[in-house]
Amino acid sequence: MARWASAAEEAREGRGLGVLGAGPEGPAHVDLGGAQGPHLIIEGPAGSGRTELLRALAASLAAGERPPPARSSSSWTARAPSRRARGSACAL
Secondary structure (H helix, E strand, O other), rough: HHHHHHHHHHHHOOEEEEEEEOOOOEEEEEEEOOOOOOOOOOOOOOOOHHHHHHHHHHHHHHHHOOOOOOOOOOOOOHOOOHOOOOOOOOOO
């Protein structure tokens, strides 16, 4: 995962950059946020590894896209119990 994240950060020009694998010239990327849009065709016969490629692509996208840091001031648990939403599982 760390290898994918660092490779994605090195070559990132836009959002949606996924690492497909490594070749002799470095990581092979697909830019799903590029000018051609978020499209990728993967084809092959049964047992050729299509599902494994999609799993690896999903993992590289997850490693390269970091969520924004959580803000404790807007967090549900940071609110006073009287200000929490009614009917939630933790509100007593």
